Amino acid sequence: MSETIRKEHLAQASIPVQGMSCAACVAKVEKTLKAMTGVQEVHVNLLSGKTAVTYESNQAGVPQMVKMIQAIGYEVPEEEILLTVRGMSCAACVAKVEKAVKGMPGVTSVVVNLPAESARVKFYPGAVDKARIKKEIQALGYEASEKVTGQEALDREKEARQKELVFQTRNMWIAWPLSILVMIGMFRDMWIFPYFVPEFLGNVYVLWALTTPIAFIPGWQFFKHSWNGLKRGATDMNLLYATGIGAAYIIATINTFWPDAGFGGRGAAFFESAALLTAFIVLGRYLEALTRGRTSEAIRNLMSLQAKTARVIRNGEEVEIAADEVEIGDIVVVRPGESIPVDGEVTDGYSAVDEAMITGESMPVEKRAGSQVTGATINKTGSFKFRATRVGGETALAQIIKMVEDAQASKAPIQKLADFVAGHFIAGVHVLALIVFFFWFFIGYASFFSPASTFILSPYNLAEVGVFGFALLLSVTTLIISCPCALGLATPSAIMAGTGKGAENGILFKGADAVEASSKLNAVVFDKTGTLTKGEPSVTDVYATEGFVREDVLRLAAITEKPSEHPLGEAIVRGAKKEGLSVGDTDDFEAIPGHGVRATYQGQTILLGNRRLMQQQAIDIGNLSKKMEQLEEEGKTAMLMAIDNKAAGIIAVADILKENAKVAVERLQQMGVQVAMITGDNRRTAEAIARQVGIKTVLAEVLPQDKAAEVIKLQEKGLNVAMVGDGINDAPALAQANVGIAIGSGTDVAKETGDIILIKDDIRDVVGAIEIGRATMRKIKQNLVWAFVYNITGIPLAAGILYPFTGLLVSPELASFFMAMSSVSVTLNTLLLKRFQPSFRREQLKPSINPTPQPQTAR
Amino acid sequence: MSELESKAARQASVVYTVLSLAITLVFLVITWVDGNAYTTVARVGGMVWVFILSMIVFMPIVIPMVKKRVMG
Numbered sequence: 001m002s003e004t005i006r007k008e009h010l011a012q013a014s015i016p017v018q019g020m021s022c023a024a025c026v027a028k029v030e031k032t033l034k035a036m037t038g039v040q041e042v043h044v045n046l047l048s049g050k051t052a053v054t055y056e057s058n059q060a061g062v063p064q065m066v067k068m069i070q071a072i073g074y075e076v077p078e079e080e081i082l083l084t085v086r087g088m089s090c091a092a093c094v095a096k097v098e099k100a101v102k103g104m105p106g107v108t109s110v111v112v113n114l115p116a117e118s119a120r121v122k123f124y125p126g127a128v129d130k131a132r133i134k135k136e137i138q139a140l141g142y143e144a145s146e147k148v149t150g151q152e153a154l155d156r157e158k159e160a161r162q163k164e165l166v167f168q169t170r171n172m173w174i175a176w177p178l179s180i181l182v183m184i185g186m187f188r189d190m191w192i193f194p195y196f197v198p199e200f201l202g203n204v205y206v207l208w209a210l211t212t213p214i215a216f217i218p219g220w221q222f223f224k225h226s227w228n229g230l231k232r233g234a235t236d237m238n239l240l241y242a243t244g245i246g247a248a249y250i251i252a253t254i255n256t257f258w259p260d261a262g263f264g265g266r267g268a269a270f271f272e273s274a275a276l277l278t279a280f281i282v283l284g285r286y287l288e289a290l291t292r293g294r295t296s297e298a299i300r301n302l303m304s305l306q307a308k309t310a311r312v313i314r315n316g317e318e319v320e321i322a323a324d325e326v327e328i329g330d331i332v333v334v335r336p337g338e339s340i341p342v343d344g345e346v347t348d349g350y351s352a353v354d355e356a357m358i359t360g361e362s363m364p365v366e367k368r369a370g371s372q373v374t375g376a377t378i379n380k381t382g383s384f385k386f387r388a389t390r391v392g393g394e395t396a397l398a399q400i401i402k403m404v405e406d407a408q409a410s411k412a413p414i415q416k417l418a419d420f421v422a423g424h425f426i427a428g429v430h431v432l433a434l435i436v437f438f439f440w441f442f443i444g445y446a447s448f449f450s451p452a453s454t455f456i457l458s459p460y461n462l463a464e465v466g467v468f469g470f471a472l473l474l475s476v477t478t479l480i481i482s483c484p485c486a487l488g489l490a491t492p493s494a495i496m497a498g499t500g501k502g503a504e505n506g507i508l509f510k511g512a513d514a515v516e517a518s519s520k521l522n523a524v525v526f527d528k529t530g531t532l533t534k535g536e537p538s539v540t541d542v543y544a545t546e547g548f549v550r551e552d553v554l555r556l557a558a559i560t561e562k563p564s565e566h567p568l569g570e571a572i573v574r575g576a577k578k579e580g581l582s583v584g585d586t587d588d589f590e591a592i593p594g595h596g597v598r599a600t601y602q603g604q605t606i607l608l609g610n611r612r613l614m615q616q617q618a619i620d621i622g623n624l625s626k627k628m629e630q631l632e633e634e635g636k637t638a639m640l641m642a643i644d645n646k647a648a649g650i651i652a653v654a655d656i657l658k659e660n661a662k663v664a665v666e667r668l669q670q671m672g673v674q675v676a677m678i679t680g681d682n683r684r685t686a687e688a689i690a691r692q693v694g695i696k697t698v699l700a701e702v703l704p705q706d707k708a709a710e711v712i713k714l715q716e717k718g719l720n721v722a723m724v725g726d727g728i729n730d731a732p733a734l735a736q737a738n739v740g741i742a743i744g745s746g747t748d749v750a751k752e753t754g755d756i757i758l759i760k761d762d763i764r765d766v767v768g769a770i771e772i773g774r775a776t777m778r779k780i781k782q783n784l785v786w787a788f789v790y791n792i793t794g795i796p797l798a799a800g801i802l803y804p805f806t807g808l809l810v811s812p813e814l815a816s817f818f819m820a821m822s823s824v825s826v827t828l829n830t831l832l833l834k835r836f837q838p839s840f841r842r843e844q845l846k847p848s849i850n851p852t853p854q855p856q857t858a859r
Numbered sequence: 860m861s862e863l864e865s866k867a868a869r870q871a872s873v874v875y876t877v878l879s880l881a882i883t884l885v886f887l888v889i890t891w892v893d894g895n896a897y898t899t900v901a902r903v904g905g906m907v908w909v910f911i912l913s914m915i916v917f918m919p920i921v922i923p924m925v926k927k928r929v930m931g
Contacts (some may be wrong), residue, residue, distance in 0.1 A: 057863060058929060066892070103923060111914055230918055231868075239915060247908070427916055436911045438886070441905055442893055468901035 010040070011057040013106065014050050014126035015065060018075040025074070028578045032068050036060050039683060050126060062106045062127040078108060081130050083119045085112065087142040087225070088158050091487050092426050096229055100136055104128050115493045116408045118147060134538045141228035147405075161289065171218035174278040182210050182275040199616065204256045207271040215249045219278045237605035239426060241281050243433075244480040247472060248274035248812055270473070276813030277480065284820030287827075306376050306397060310341035313385070322376075330388045342375045342391045349384025353377050358396060359506040359760045373439040403508050403757070407499045408492075412512035414780060415491040429482040429795075433475045436799045440471035448804040455811035462809070474809065481798040481815035486790055486822040490783030493826070497833040498776030505841055506759035507769045517739045518773030520720045524668055524766060525699070525711060527725030527733075528679035528686060531743055532693060532763065533655040537567055539575030540636055541652035543627055552605025553649040555581040557641055560599040560606045563589040569597070571653045595637065607642040614640050614647070621647045654685075657692055660840075664763040665694050667839065674719065678702055678710055678733070707733035724766055741766055768838030775836045783826045792820045871918075871925040875899060878921070881914035 017029060026044040033042040038059025044053045053065060064078045094112045097119060101110045106127025112119045121133055130146070137144035143160075173762055185201040200206055223246070226239035228354060252271045261496050311322045313331040325343040326332060331347065334340055338355070352364035357379045364380050373386050376397040392398065405440030449470060451463035465473070495512045509515050510850060526532045544550045558576030562583055575582050586599040595616065596609015607613060614621050619642045621628075628650055630636040636654040640647065668675050676697035679686045686700035699710050705721075711733050714721045723730065723737035734740025734754045742754035743761065758765040798810045799853070886909045890897050897905075 099923070103926065230915070243911065243915065427919055430916045432913050434882075434909065437905075437908060438889075439899075442889060442895070446895055466901060467897065468904040468908075472906070475908070475912075537896065790883070 011055060011105070011509050013053050013055070013062050013065070014063065015053060015069070015124060015149050015585060016049055016077055016126050017051050017069055018045070018049060018077055022135060027074055029069060029074065033065060036065065036068060039065070057105070062124060063108070066124060078122045079125045080120065081133065082147040083121065083134065083137070083145045083811050084117055084144050084145050084160075085119045085137055086117055086164075088112070088114055088117065092487075093142070096140060097137055097142065100140055101133060104133065104136060107133070111411055112356065113408065113411070113492050114285075114489060115496050116405070117635070118405075118408075119144070123676070139228065141225045142267075164284070164289045168282060168289050171221075171282045172286050173280075175214050175218040175282045175391060178210050178214050179272070179275040179279040182207055182214075183208070183272045186272045203626050204271075205495075208256045211249065211252065211271045211275045214275045214278050215245055218282045219245050219437045222281070228488045232330040236571045241277075241429075241431065244476045244812060244816070245274055245278055245281075246474045248277060251469060251472065263638040271475075273812040274686070275475075280813060280816035280820050284816075284823060287820070287824045307339040307341040311335075312388075324392060326388050326391050328391055329382040329390055331385050332388055333383070333385050334373075335383050336381055337380060338384075339380050340373050340375055340377050340386045341724070343395045344373055344386035344388045344390070346371045346373060346384050346386045347523050347773050349382060351382035351384050352380045354380055358400065358809075365654070372518065391595075400759075403510060404499050404503045407509045407511050407514070408496045410495075410511040410513065412491055412495055412516045412780070413515055414777070414784075415512070420581055421487060425482070425487075429479060432482070432795065432799070433479045436478050437471045440474050440800065441467060442475075444800065444803075445470050453803070453809060456808050456814060457811075473812070476699040477810050477812050477815045478795060480486060480812050480820055481794040481810065482791060486783070486787035489823055490787050491780050493830040494776050494779040494783060494833060496832050497779070498772055501773050501776075501833060501836060502756075502769065504763070505768055505772075505838060507765050507772060507838075508759065509769075509773075510755050510757070512594045513647075514739060515773050515776050517720070518722070518756065518770050519777035521673060521722045521739060521770055521773075523674040523676065523714055523719040524770075525714065525721060525723050525733075525737070526665075526695070526763075527677050527723070527730050528677050528681060528689060529655060531656055531725050532659075532661045532677060533689060535652045535655065537637070538570040538656050539572055539651060540654045541631060541638075542575075542640070542649065543652075545622070545624065545647055545650040547646075548643070548648045550649075551579070551581060553641060554579065554651065556601065556606050556643065556648075557606070557608055557639075557651050558583045559586055560597055560608050561600050563599075564591060564597055567641070572651060575653075599671065605644055608639055611640065614642060617645065619643070619645055619647055620681050624650055633688065635685040652778060655689075657689065658763060660695050660762055660764045663840075664767050667764070667767045668770075669694070669816070671767070673770070676714070678707055680704065680722075704730070705732065709735045709737040722770075726762075741769060764840040765838075768840060771838045772836070775833060779830055779833050783829060786826060786829070787822065790818070794818055794822075863918040864926070867923070867926040867929040870929065871922045874925060875914060875917035875921040879910050883910045884891045 016801070029044050030042045033051070033053060036055075037055040039053060040056065041052075041054040044050075045052070051069075052250070062410045078596045081341040088094060088097065091114065094114050097112045098110045098358070101107055101119065101121055104123075106124045107121060108124065109122045110119060123133065124762075134146075144347065150209045181201065185203075185207050189501045191696060204292050219241075222238045222241040227244040248270050252274055307323045309320050310326045310330075311318055311320050311333040312326060313319075313333065318333055326342045332341060333343060336351070346367050346369050348369060350366070350368045353367050353373060354364045355374060356376055360372050361527040367384060368837040370694050374397070374719050375390075375395040393402075411439055445467040449467075452773050453462040453465075455462075457558055462470070462473075492512075495515055498515050499509045499512075502515075511520070529535050538552070542550050553850075554572070554576050558573045562574045563586060564570075573583055583602065586601050590598045592609065593612060595613040596607065598608075607617060607619070611621070611625070624640060624647055628638045628640065629649065633682075634654075636652040638650050638652045641651060651853065665675050674697065675695050676699060677686065677690050677693075678699040679689075679697045680702055681700060683698070683700040686698050690696070690698045702710055707725075707730060711721055711723055715736075721739045721740055724741040724743055725734060726742065730740075734742060737757060740754035741756045741758060743758045743763065745768070756769050758769070794815070798815050800809060803809055883906050887902065887906055890902050895900070
């Protein structure tokens with residue numbers, strides 16, 4: 001290789017390396033990289049942790065260098081950037097951006113989302129930087145900027161959408177009136193038009209003058225975008241439009257000014273094709289700008305709920321400041337009807353707060369001193385003060401918005417097929433257009449052409465069209481009808497609507513793959529404690545023997561247990577207080593390890609414990625033994641009580657089921673989902689709980705670390721398993737399951753593991769998550785079927801498959817109308833998902849037609 | 860655009876133009892040998908259209924291949 005050629009290939013990269021601690025590490029990295037073919041120079045800086053490499057780009061690349069560095073035990077950290085990319089209009093645009101960015105040295109992954117207008121890029125800093133990535137996308141003809149969040153994002157998005165709408169509205173105002181005039185002029189000699197259409201409108205020069213601004217003002221965007229892509233080796237649907245409009249316009253122009261050139265003459269001046277083709281494409285763009293983005297309305301609604309101002313106490317005075325200026329520790333005052341500005345803890349006052357926008361819970365929640373309040377929820381009745389605990393990007397709302405945005409920027413596995421097809425579609429369609437042209441030029445025209453040929457839904461006659469004009473028409477129509485816009489919108493628009501619908505109901509999907517996986521679930525494993533049950537023991541039964549009163553038994557048991565710190569004792573004290581019984585103090589208290597407790601109260605000796613305690617004290621428990629066995633069979637912990645050496649009764653304590661556990665399990669079983677329960681508890685207690693809730697498969701006595709293994713066993717049986725549990729304790733099992741569902745996380749969603757986060761502590765949301773997943777996937781499948789059917793039927797029709805039998809052709813303008821309608825219909829079909837409600841939510845909403853009593857403010 | 864990119868673009872343009880011209884030549888040859896009589900306009904118009912479509916087909920295939928080979 002000559003020196004000149006070598007110099008041309010020389011490139012430099014600065015790769016960050018982590019884990020180097022001494023000069024030996026430096027030498028090791030330098031030696032390894034220098035040994036690579038094509039690497040010229042390596043300088044490792046230990047202090048900055050950077051490795052500067054000069055290499056021949058045709059022999060070595062950054063990914064190989066990174067692999068070598070990782071192979072010798074060091075890390076090369078990746079950086080991630082989330083960009084807003086505006087101007088993309090179809091799956092081919094997505095493929096175009098992905099292809100261009102992926103081709104940059106140092107970029108490891110790119111995920112572009114069309115409806116979210118986002119691109120998530122992972123790269124090795126030093127090998128490439130954010131500015132270069134943005135520049136690369138901008139060079140393709142799209143706007144690229146770093147994604148912002150919160151109100152600023154809302155404002156920018158609104159501004160960009162408004163700009164696009166204004167632009168396409170202007171195009172509509174130019175394209176449509178002129179196109180209608182062109183159409184009237186073209187058909188001036190037909191039907192009743194000669195009676196009222198002035199003759200000059202049928203003049204070809206006038207028609208040319210009317211068509212030219214349509215092709216070059218509203219149509220210019222397609223020429224510009226397609227050229228930007230083409231010169232970088234990328235194609236998109238703009239190219240289809242540009243070739244279609246360009247070909248129709250050029251032929252019409254030639255036939256106008258040089259009618260004898262042999263292109264069919266003035267009788268084959270398809271001005272209306274060029275004009276209406278542009279008008280329909282612009283209409284499609286306009287409708288897309290109107291409807292796209294509505295699928296993520298849930299997020300926008302959440303953002304718009306955010307309070308703009310907050311009233312805080314500063315220096316003892318109430319002052320109004322911007323909500324984003326509230327600091328942690330500030331005391332915030334909230335009045336009735338106001339939106340709560342940030343998250344915090346109530347310090348003073350009482351009210352009911354509508355949290356529906358965060359949790360999906362329709363009933364207002366009471367708040368008093370010590371209660372947690374969430375920003376963006378609405379105070380209904382009273383006034384209160386709270387101390388700000390989370391502000392800015394830390395608030396629950398900010399976390400939820402980020403999570404949903406991340407989910408919407410990801411791709412569902414089902415989208416791979418659409419991406420693959422769309423990515424190869426444009427080149428494929430041009431090959432097809434070439435084949436169609438060759439066929440009709442060399443074979444079709446001579447074999448099938450008839451001067452009586454017409455376009456479908458048009459009286460236009462093709463008698464004067466020659467072989468070239470005829471083959472060109474079919475070739476152009478094939479290009480126009482083939483646009484894969486619907487294919488590009490089918491999956492991501494439904495994912496956006498589905499994840500938004502989840503957020504509305506307090507169900508947060510962490511990614512598009514979670515939505516798809518949840519739709520395929522056929523087994524759900526519930527963790528018992530804290531998931532199916534409340535997670536803390538409660539008094540379930542109080543039984544008094546003859547001569548004793550139930551309330552006295554409970555009260556004295558509570559008094560006896562009051563000094564004890566045992567969880568069962570605490571449950572009895574809570575139970576007594578809940579029933580309004582006064583729990584006094586014992587005169588004397590003694591814990592008897594392994595047996596129970598003994599206390600004296602107002603001269604009475606009270607014993608509370610197990611059978612052995614009673615045997616030891618020689619107390620006859622009579623028929624209480626049978627009752628006790630029955631309670632134990634139900635999975636409860638039963639304690640015998642004796643007063644002054646006489647058996648007085650039994651108190652049973654158990655971890656009780658959550659309110660909606662049974663109905664949720666029933667609904668899952670109705671949906672054909674196998675339900676299992678997993679717990680570390682003994683089998684008898686576990687089975688008792690399972691019986692109550694209607695679960696037949698019980699995995700008992702499983703240690704926390706073995707829960708993941710149990711999930712694997714179910715997966716080996718071919719089941720798609722969801723694990724529902726505590727997002728922190730059950731993390732390994734949640735990670736192993738096909739879908740990990742963390743329940744009852746409250747509003748600190750960022751800490752949770754799992755693929756789906758349920759904000760509320762309501763098991764019915766597991767059903768809701770599966771229903772939303774299934775509804776979203778149904779919508780995706782409908783969209784994909786529609787998009788594929790459209791292209792599969794449209795292309796042969798446009799290529800002239802019916803022509804030999806019917807003499808009818810699809811005109812370019814009809815093709816562009818079908819193309820515009822395909823993407824609009826997919827978007828509208830997706831918007832129907834907005835009406836979907838999970839079954840339990842539907843049931844909750846039904847009674848709310850009647851006015852519900854509002855919680856009263858404390859006087 | 861860096862020097863390497865310009866070089867890749869130059870090399871690619873030669874390749875896709877030659878390939879497109881080859882397809883266009885095939886079209887022209889068929890117009891002579893298939894037995895039908897074509898007007899000059901049909902022949903030239905056809906060649907232009909075939910050349911444009913061929914360029915559109917070859918550009919996205921050739922550019923990334925050459926770019927990868929030149930830039931690594």
